[in-house]
Amino acid sequence: MSDAVSDGGSDASHDDGQEDVMTPAELIAKLEEAWLNERFSPELLENRSEVVECVMEQLTHMEENLQRVKKGDAKASIHRMEIDRIRFVLSSYLRSRLQKIEKFFPHVLEREKSRGEGDPSLLSPEEFAFAKEYHTNTESYLKAVALKRMPPNLQAVDLLKTVPEPCLDSFVFLRVKERQENILVEPETDDQREYVVDLEEGSQHLMRYRTISLLVSSGAVQLI
Amino acid sequence: MDPLEVEFLAEKETVKIIPNFSLDKIYLIGGDLGPFNPGLPVDVPVWLALNLKQRQKCRIVPPEWMDVDKLEETRDLERKEDTFTPAPSPYYMELTKLLLNHASDNIPKADEIRTLVKDIWDTRIAKLRLSADSFISQQEAHAQLDNLTLMEINTIRTFLLDSLNCMYKLRSNLQPASSKGQYADF
Numbered sequence: 001m002s003d004a005v006s007d008g009g010s011d012a013s014h015d016d017g018q019e020d021v022m023t024p025a026e027l028i029a030k031l032e033e034a035w036l037n038e039r040f041s042p043e044l045l046e047n048r049s050e051v052v053e054c055v056m057e058q059l060t061h062m063e064e065n066l067q068r069v070k071k072g073d074a075k076a077s078i079h080r081m082e083i084d085r086i087r088f089v090l091s092s093y094l095r096s097r098l099q100k101i102e103k104f105f106p107h108v109l110e111r112e113k114s115r116g117e118g119d120p121s122l123l124s125p126e127e128f129a130f131a132k133e134y135h136t137n138t139e140s141y142l143k144a145v146a147l148k149r150m151p152p153n154l155q156a157v158d159l160l161k162t163v164p165e166p167c168l169d170s171f172v173f174l175r176v177k178e179r180q181e182n183i184l185v186e187p188e189t190d191d192q193r194e195y196v197v198d199l200e201e202g203s204q205h206l207m208r209y210r211t212i213s214l215l216v217s218s219g220a221v222q223l224i
Numbered sequence: 225m226d227p228l229e230v231e232f233l234a235e236k237e238t239v240k241i242i243p244n245f246s247l248d249k250i251y252l253i254g255g256d257l258g259p260f261n262p263g264l265p266v267d268v269p270v271w272l273a274l275n276l277k278q279r280q281k282c283r284i285v286p287p288e289w290m291d292v293d294k295l296e297e298t299r300d301l302e303r304k305e306d307t308f309t310p311a312p313s314p315y316y317m318e319l320t321k322l323l324l325n326h327a328s329d330n331i332p333k334a335d336e337i338r339t340l341v342k343d344i345w346d347t348r349i350a351k352l353r354l355s356a357d358s359f360i361s362q363q364e365a366h367a368q369l370d371n372l373t374l375m376e377i378n379t380i381r382t383f384l385l386d387s388l389n390c391m392y393k394l395r396s397n398l399q400p401a402s403s404k405g406q407y408a409d410f
Contacts, residue, residue: 024253032233039225058253075250078272082252085271088232171388173369173377188363189395197366204377206359206367224374
């Protein structure tokens with residue numbers, strides 16, 4: 001997400017999302033890219049709250065305008081349909097992030113803890129609060145129903161070890177947006193040799209997520 | 225991914241309609257549309273075209289590839305070649321279904337088109353199954369899948385990816401050196 005550099009704080013909530021010159025149509029396209037990537041990647045991707053916020057602004061802005069239009073206007077109904085479509089993508093995107101947070105919460109929180117001072121955060125502030133609360137609730141639930149009735153030496157549970165990590169070795173389908181050279185493909189079995197492939201722009205591939213995970217976050221490939 | 229979501233993506237494609245009403249330019253978030261004048265063709269996204277059609281406010285002009293002669297050519301080529309030929313449209317299956325279900329009266333020879341597209345689809349899916357089979361039996365780590373459409377990928381996604389993951393788990397248990405204990409699942 002190199003284009004997120006200018007999003008220093010969450011105070012970018014002025015009108016028109018001025019941090020980079022992007023038309024609303026490009027913004028929607030960005031949201032759809034983020035949506036598909038998030039849907040198909042096995043791990044939680046970096047948050048795109050700058051995109052989410054701008055889209056929210058556009059939607060509220062449009063809805064405010066529609067308030068002023070009288071009922072039965074032909075244009076208004078078309079605008080509403082478009083808003084509903086965008087809202088669907090937006091909520092599906094946020095929902096799939098929440099599902100992943102619930103599934104991998106100890107690891108997500110661990111990564112958040114070990115991240116350096118200047119590194120971008122994986123979670124948005126709201127998602128971070130959600131993950132922390134989910135963690136506390138799971139722990140106290142386990143304690144209340146089972147752990148406190150166990151012998152003292154068995155009362156501790158390490159969630160980091162018990163909750164499975166995202167499997168980065170899963171295969172994913174992807175489409176190449178920027179040409180890449182010399183991607184190393186690791187062999188499946190010991191008697192095969194590793195080899196390199198070039199990813200041509202516009203071509204589609206099936207390979208392990210681990211090999212191309214960096215390209216997904218840089219935006220050079222799109223998961224499909 | 226749900227097939228309906230793939231259809232949702234296909235609805236973003238544009239299609240020509242001939243409206244029977246007039247309306248100024250509309251400034252949607254995703255771009256400007258119109259102006260609409262009775263009898264003058266205009267490009268709109270499929271979702272809007274279908275809505276207008278259902279309210280009997282327009283006639284849909286079928287996309288260029290949705291034509292019996294062209295589809296017959298594609299079908300024959302698809303049957304002749306061993307590899308995937310370029311699909312008539314990246315959303316040919318979804319668009320055929322949507323347009324034929326909601327606007328079959330605007331599309332000449334709708335039934336023939338339906339059969340042809342189904343033939344093309346069947347041929348391509350058969351090839352897809354064959355290549356998935358050889359992908360698995362040769363234990364490949366990478367495959368290039370140009371010309372496959374999203375709907376085609378989607379029909380095989382869950383089954384293929386889950387089986388690959390399962391086999392990977394089994395294999396990494398056979399090779400204890402590479403196991404890191406992270407493939408545990410519920």
